[in-house]
Amino acid sequence: MLWLKGLPVRNRVLLAVTLISALCNIGCSRNSQAEQIARATTGGSAARGATAISRYGCGSCHIIPGVSGASGLAGPPLSGIGNRIYIAGVLQNTPDNMIRWIENPPAVDEHTVMPNLGVRHQDAIDIAGYLYTLQ
Ligand code: HEC
Known part of the structure; x- marks a missing residue:
């Protein structure tokens, strides 16, 4: 879905939600909507992202x-x-920037207190995908 790259996150999410509502019939769950949003924004998986968020302990902060x-x-x-x-007041909120922030916040902003948690690239993609389901 390369053509989606030029669209702002908000529009991608709106597009994903519109497509899902158009395509979904009764069997469609909230869960698969989250997967569609994650795929349309970062190409990741919301379910894997939620698991990774627990694993890295993001919820402690x-x-x-x-x-x-x-x-x-x-x-x-x-x-x-x-x-x-914006992300943390320093980056525009785009999927690439969100992934970058999650992977290494101090590399983006040396004064931030959010630590580098050593998040692997694929995990950052999935985590960012999950975060974009939070509207
Ligand atoms: C030790 C505490 C701590 C942990 C653990 C932590 N964060 Fe953060 N996070 C922060 C703080 C503090 C900020 C605010 C940073 C700033 O503005 O410089 C922040 C900012 C953020 C932001 C930007 C929020 C905004 O409103 O713009 C995102 C997104 C984020 N964190 C995601 C994560 C994810 C995903 C994880 C797990 C991989 C995580 N954080 C783990 C402390 C933490």
């Missing part, structure tokens, strides 16, 4: 809807992160 035990208060809540304009 962030409130993350849909991830059990993710109720940390050291960082900002990630609710609605899919609709934000």
